[in-house]
Amino acid sequence: MTTKVLMKGSEAIAEAAILSGCRYFFGYPITPQNEIPEYLAKHLPKVGGTFLQAESEISAIYMVLGGAAAGARVMTSSSSPGISLKQEGISYMAGAETPCVIVNIMRGGPGLGAIQGAQPDYWQATRGGGHGDYRLLVLAPATVQEAVDLTYQAFDLADKYRNPVMILGDGILAQIMEPVELPEANNQLPDKAWAVGKNENRPRNIVSSSYPKVDELEKVSIRLHERYAQIKKNEVRWDSYLTDDAEYVIASYGSAARIAKAAIKMARAEGIKVGLIRPISVWPFPTEPFQNIVPQTKFFLSFEMCTGQMIDDVRLAIGNERPVYHYGRLGGVIPLPEELLAKIKELVKEAK
Amino acid sequence: MGLIKIREERCKGCTLCINACPKKIIALAPYVNSKGYNPATLTDEKACTGCGFCYAFCPDICIEVYR
Amino acid sequence: MDKVSSFPKTLVDVPMHYCPGCTHGIIHRLVAEVIEEMEIAFKTVGIASVGCSCFCYDYFNFDVVASAHGRAPATATGVKRVHPECLVFTYQGDGDLAAIGTAEIIHAAVRGEKISVIFVNNGIYGMTGGQMAPTTLPEMKATTSPYGRSTALTGYPIKMTEMLALQDGCVYAERTKISSVATINKTKKAIRKSFELQIAGKGFSVVEILSTCPTNWGMEPLESIKWMEENLETYYPVGLIKDEKEVK
Ligand SMILES: Cc1ncc(C[n+]2csc(CCOP(=O)(O)OP(=O)(O)O)c2C)c(N)n1
Ligand code: SF4
Ligand code: SF4
Ligand code: SF4
Ligand SMILES: [Mg+2]
Numbered sequence: 001m002t003t004k005v006l007m008k009g010s011e012a013i014a015e016a017a018i019l020s021g022c023r024y025f026f027g028y029p030i031t032p033q034n035e036i037p038e039y040l041a042k043h044l045p046k047v048g049g050t051f052l053q054a055e056s057e058i059s060a061i062y063m064v065l066g067g068a069a070a071g072a073r074v075m076t077s078s079s080s081p082g083i084s085l086k087q088e089g090i091s092y093m094a095g096a097e098t099p100c101v102i103v104n105i106m107r108g109g110p111g112l113g114a115i116q117g118a119q120p121d122y123w124q125a126t127r128g129g130g131h132g133d134y135r136l137l138v139l140a141p142a143t144v145q146e147a148v149d150l151t152y153q154a155f156d157l158a159d160k161y162r163n164p165v166m167i168l169g170d171g172i173l174a175q176i177m178e179p180v181e182l183p184e185a186n187n188q189l190p191d192k193a194w195a196v197g198k199n200e201n202r203p204r205n206i207v208s209s210s211y212p213k214v215d216e217l218e219k220v221s222i223r224l225h226e227r228y229a230q231i232k233k234n235e236v237r238w239d240s241y242l243t244d245d246a247e248y249v250i251a252s253y254g255s256a257a258r259i260a261k262a263a264i265k266m267a268r269a270e271g272i273k274v275g276l277i278r279p280i281s282v283w284p285f286p287t288e289p290f291q292n293i294v295p296q297t298k299f300f301l302s303f304e305m306c307t308g309q310m311i312d313d314v315r316l317a318i319g320n321e322r323p324v325y326h327y328g329r330l331g332g333v334i335p336l337p338e339e340l341l342a343k344i345k346e347l348v349k350e351a352k
Numbered sequence: 353m354g355l356i357k358i359r360e361e362r363c364k365g366c367t368l369c370i371n372a373c374p375k376k377i378i379a380l381a382p383y384v385n386s387k388g389y390n391p392a393t394l395t396d397e398k399a400c401t402g403c404g405f406c407y408a409f410c411p412d413i414c415i416e417v418y419r
Numbered sequence: 420m421d422k423v424s425s426f427p428k429t430l431v432d433v434p435m436h437y438c439p440g441c442t443h444g445i446i447h448r449l450v451a452e453v454i455e456e457m458e459i460a461f462k463t464v465g466i467a468s469v470g471c472s473c474f475c476y477d478y479f480n481f482d483v484v485a486s487a488h489g490r491a492p493a494t495a496t497g498v499k500r501v502h503p504e505c506l507v508f509t510y511q512g513d514g515d516l517a518a519i520g521t522a523e524i525i526h527a528a529v530r531g532e533k534i535s536v537i538f539v540n541n542g543i544y545g546m547t548g549g550q551m552a553p554t555t556l557p558e559m560k561a562t563t564s565p566y567g568r569s570t571a572l573t574g575y576p577i578k579m580t581e582m583l584a585l586q587d588g589c590v591y592a593e594r595t596k597i598s599s600v601a602t603i604n605k606t607k608k609a610i611r612k613s614f615e616l617q618i619a620g621k622g623f624s625v626v627e628i629l630s631t632c633p634t635n636w637g638m639e640p641l642e643s644i645k646w647m648e649e650n651l652e653t654y655y656p657v658g659l660i661k662d663e664k665e666v667k
Contacts, residue, residue, distance in 0.1 A: 024500060052500065054526075055522050055526040058523075059522065060493075062490035062493035062523070063494070063496045063497040064497060065497060066466070066484060066494035066498040066501075067501050074497070088487055096484075096485070196464045196483070197464065197482065197498075197502045197505060198462050199460075199481065208467070208483070362434060364438075364440070366640045367440070367640060368440055368640055368641065389439065404424050408604070409603065410445075411435075411437060411441055411448075412434075412437075413426055413444065413448050415424075417425070418422055419420055
């Protein structure tokens with residue numbers, strides 16, 4: 001039996017990576033995610049792993065490419081500006097069909113912005129982020145336990161689909177302390193016949209995203225998109241809260257969804273039938289739960305700590321069937337449940 | 353005593369082997385290969401020493417040297 | 420008569436895409452011959468960069484990872500950390516190594532990353548059509564320095580190998596050239612030394628090879644070799660820059 005331990009979100013992500021069999025971490029310091037590399041700098045050497053601080057996020061992601069091409073489970077983590085720098089490399093990794101896990105502990109932007117937690121990188125994460133026609137599998141935990149579980153699974157998913165997987169968190173999740181149950185250490189890592197390294201008994205392996213012949217590149221692109229279709233079919237994850245009788249539905253992910261739950265409790269106490277759909281995989285986006293709930297719903301409210309990005313996916317899911325509103329605070333300001341409650345009440349009044 | 357064989361199809365007629373040969377017994381052929389290059393050819397089989405200079409200088413690894 | 424030299428087994432027997440007389444082909448062969456002679460192809464991983472040599476994975480008959488423009492040393496680091504028993508080398512042009520990839524190469528040297536760097540310096544961006552590189556000589560014409568490189572506007576050519584040699588993690592740095600059978604042999608020896616040092620578990624090493632780009636220099640292959648010796652070499656003197664013995 002595993003017992004519960006109290007852990008900070010960032011450290012829990014780091015520990016889950018180790019338990020999942022990740023032995024290589026390459027990264028560059030940036031707030032608010034420094035506890036991830038710091039934890040791994042301390043603990044990876046104890047399990048025979050390597051923690052290496054790179055000279056930049058660019059270099060870090062290409063070290064990840066090398067480690068992944070060599071067949072290892074590899075991770076990097078950063079926060080918004082650093083993730084921007086990694087985008088070329090993430091695109092190369094998707095193109096070269098190399099697995100890895102990338103953690104983005106989002107902060108307020110654009111530019112240097114602020115170090116407080118925010119959710120302004122949804123578009124970047126869910127639309128590929130870098131150049132080229134590719135997707136990331138993006139998982140957005142709301143609790144420390146979920147951060148552990150999703151990080152642990154992320155390495156399996158990355159290997160299964162030979163594609164980078166992103167854990168999309170924010171400064172709140174990274175800093176919060178909660179009791180968690182840790183999974184068993186994974187000692188059975190998959191064989192990677194395509195990886196480079198010692199090659200006595202096989203033909204040479206090439207790991208590359210370069211396909212100079214257009215017809216070849218088209219074929220590869222089609223293959224990738226068939227894989228993305230499989231991911232869409234198999235890996236949609238979401239949760240709901242008090243939606244059975246809901247007349248109003250909030251869409252919210254990650255830390256914002258925790259605030260949404262608090263606001264929903266308060267609204268319910270006042271007799272307002274509001275519920276929550278919480279995407280856990282933000283790519284692939286859970287369109288079905290939104291579509292299914294349209295008949296009973298008067299409006300949707302996307303609650304995000306940015307000016308509204310996931311709202312696009314809610315709209316894509318339901319079309320013009322119902323109004324979709326947005327509420328959120330910006331720049332790292334954490335919205336209070338009371339504010340959201342006020343917004344819900346205002347919209348309910350308008351809807352009547 | 354030596355001999356070279358030139359794989360004419362690989363040859364790009366760059367002339368580097370011609371310059372490298374101490375015996376000056378390589379020249380470009382009057383005809384072209386399928387890529388449109390005049391390939392290098394050995395002009396005097398008896399004079400070749402098999403020194404391998406031409407091989408060393410060939411960027412396209414067209415030359416086999418025998419001794 | 421016996422065959423004394425022929426196509427190395429460490430190369431794939433397909434036509435190479437390089438321009439006629441381009442010295443990239445000679446350098447490929449030297450790298451391949453050293454690997455064949457050392458009998459280490461089974462544990463060699465090459466890291467391709469972005470430049471005319473980016474398709475070297477089509478030619479090298481061993482494992483290759485293709486990195487992005489300038490990032491080969493970082494990718495090599497990732498591979499080497501996972502497989503320390505492998506021979507890992509990067510193959511980089513001057514635009515790749517001395518412009519966009521300056522940070523990656525310097526820090527690989529700083530860390531004493533146990534990799535070998537084959538640095539092919541032709542003083543120009545070959546692949547993209549002959550633009551000015553940081554290595555382009557003063558007054559040298561390139562498509563983005565059409566009046567000749569102005570040092571007032573763009574500064575002076577960068578001496579990367581000297582800079583790398585300054586780092587304590589660098590155990591061996593040598594500059595060679597491809598201009599004669601003797602210098603070709605010297606280059607091969609330097610490559611072998613770099614690979615042997617790596618196999619022996621020593622640190623970072625770099626072999627810079629003065630090369631040519633007949634196409635973008637607008638010269639015949641032979642003429643370009645002469646031009647390289649008379650011009651590039653005056654700014655980038657060939658010879659040993661840092662030897663293993665100097666390393667404490
Ligand atoms: C991020 C990025 N920027 C620019 C390019 C375009 N590019 C491709 S090769 C190259 C220059 C290569 O020159 P060099 O490294 O000297 O190699 P050479 O072709 O001369 O051997 C450039 C700028 C690219 N592929 N990626
Ligand atoms: S082996 Fe020597 S002598 Fe013979 S053709 Fe080649 S360079 Fe000339
Ligand atoms: S050096 Fe090679 S490619 Fe050039 S002309 Fe001679 S045989 Fe042909
Ligand atoms: S462009 Fe220059 S460097 Fe590139 S293959 Fe042609 S001659 Fe060689
Ligand atoms: Mg160049």
